[in-house]
Amino acid sequence: MxxxxxxxxxxxxxxxxxxxxxxxxxxxxxxxxxxxxxxxxxxxxxxxxxxxxxxxxxxxxxxxxxxxxxxxxxxxxxxxxxxxxxxxxxxxxxxxxxxxxxxxxxxxxACKDAQEQGIMRKASEINDMAMKEFIKLIKPGVTERQVAEPMEKIYRRLGADGYSFPPLVAFGKNAAEGHHTPDDTPLKDGDCVLIDVGCRKDGYCSDMTRTFFYRSVSSHAKEVYGIVLKANRAAEAMIYPGVRFCDIDRTARDVIKKAGYGKEFTHRLGHSIGIEVHENGDVSSSNCDEIKPGMTFSIEPGIYVEGEVGVRIEDLVLVTETGCEVLNHDTKELKIIP
Ligand SMILES: [Mn+2]
Incomplete structure (x- = not known):
């Protein structure tokens, strides 16, 4: 070969x-x-x-x-x-x-050994710390680009080797685009702030998304946030060796469908991750493989309401012998940045 x-x-x-x-x-x-x-x-x-x-x-x-x-x-x-x-x-x-x-x-x-698991844990630990620093960049009138640019330096200061993919920062309606590239859009009151970021540590990747709101949140955006969070938690709660990837995807998707936003959840629930940000084996309706201890993948449900708001909440998980370890510990409760 x-x-x-x-x-x-x-x-x-x-x-x-x-x-x-x-x-x-x-x-x-x-x-x-x-x-x-x-x-x-x-x-x-x-x-x-x-x-x-x-x-x-x-x-x-x-x-x-x-x-x-x-x-x-x-x-x-x-x-x-x-x-x-x-x-x-x-x-x-x-x-x-x-x-x-x-x-x-x-x-x-696909199945990470103990040493790899340790590095994956460390990479996500740095990502959790970095998210707290990134929130501090959210200031009146700042643009997406101005928030994204200092991120690599912050990662390095926190002990990472750089980012694992270019940071995604999206304000307001830009967050409803699947993969928005940070541009000169300035921050406005009431905007959602979607930050999808990851770093590289000793050859392994982290990846996490949080969505915040700036100064206020509309009742519609708040409803959307609650549904995405419920989908994220429902998926993480069922992770156990032997469960199928497609059933994890379906569980999260059902939560969003029942709430009436099925069409607005436009992508698979997650992807495997390790040495590469996207590795073989995705969390989608088309992958019916069973999950095994040592596997690491993302759980990232989202709802994207065109022209208005986009919410995605993403964690990395590690399948253990007895269930699942969520590698991200950053809070997922709705947060309004003052
Ligand atoms: Mn991801």
Whole structure:
């Protein structure tokens, strides 16, 4: 099997290499003679547990890779292997057949071991602390961009390695857009303030959303907030090994549907998370896999009323042997920023 995803290679070797457009391939062989094909440009520790095959930009690196592959059997490739590498390898008849084999690594990555759980916990702890700092940025007349910009520095001050995705800050009706990019919209009295943020710590990600209100909240927005919170809590309360992802999604969705906002909940309930913000395995109606201890994913119901208000409340959860540990401890009670 060829593994090309940098996060899979990080998971298996402990080395994070971002190759850009260059070839990076970890070749796993049944006989245990694993090899990593890596450009001379990238420095890695002396011993990473596999043989290194080095090449330069001017080498015919695909022929080098092909010469190491067993041509007589099926080759697994991961879903991220670029067509610009795979198609020439197929032309060179590097293998007898090719299969998508991402699940081999993705299924292992889905369940975090004790060490990974510790890091995930720490990343969310920093995110909880950061949210308290971010609220302080909400001041009269401030724009979304002005709130989003200092966030990376704040994360670093709190011990994170940076953010896990660009911060999402949305005021008022902008919060009703699915994925709004912070712009020069100024804050107004009565606006909702949606903050969807995450940091990276020792290679692992956090992700959390809170929605606040500035100075006042309309009775309609308050109703919407209450429904989203109820959906969030109902979903978290049922998390237990053996429960299906699709049933968690349905539980939250039913709360929102019954309240009359089914159409305004426009996305899946959550996604798996770890080395990447979005990992294989989502909390949606189409994923009927059972959850297992060690899995980490988000629970993020939302209601988006076009032109008016958007509310999303997101926590990360860790499935335990006896239920679930919510990794975020920041309050979810409706909060009006004075
Ligand atoms: Mn998320």
């Amino acid at each position: 060829i593994i090309s995803s940098p996060s899979n290679i990080f998971y298996l070797t402990g080395c994070l290499i971002i190759p850009g457009e260059r070839l990076l391939a970890l070749y796993l062989n049944r006989d245990g003679s694993h090899k990593i094909f890596i450009n001379d440009l990238f420095t890695v520790p002396e011993d990473i547990g596999v043989e290194k095959v080095r090449f330069s930009d001017s080498d015919d690196y695909l022929s080098i890779l092909s010469s190491h592959i067993d041509h007589s059997t099926t080759l697994g490739v991961d879903k991220n292997f670029p067509a610009r590498f795979l198609l020439p390898l197929m032309e060179k008849k590097a293998a007898a057949d090719y299969v998508l084999a991402s699940d081999c690594v993705d299924n292992e990555r």
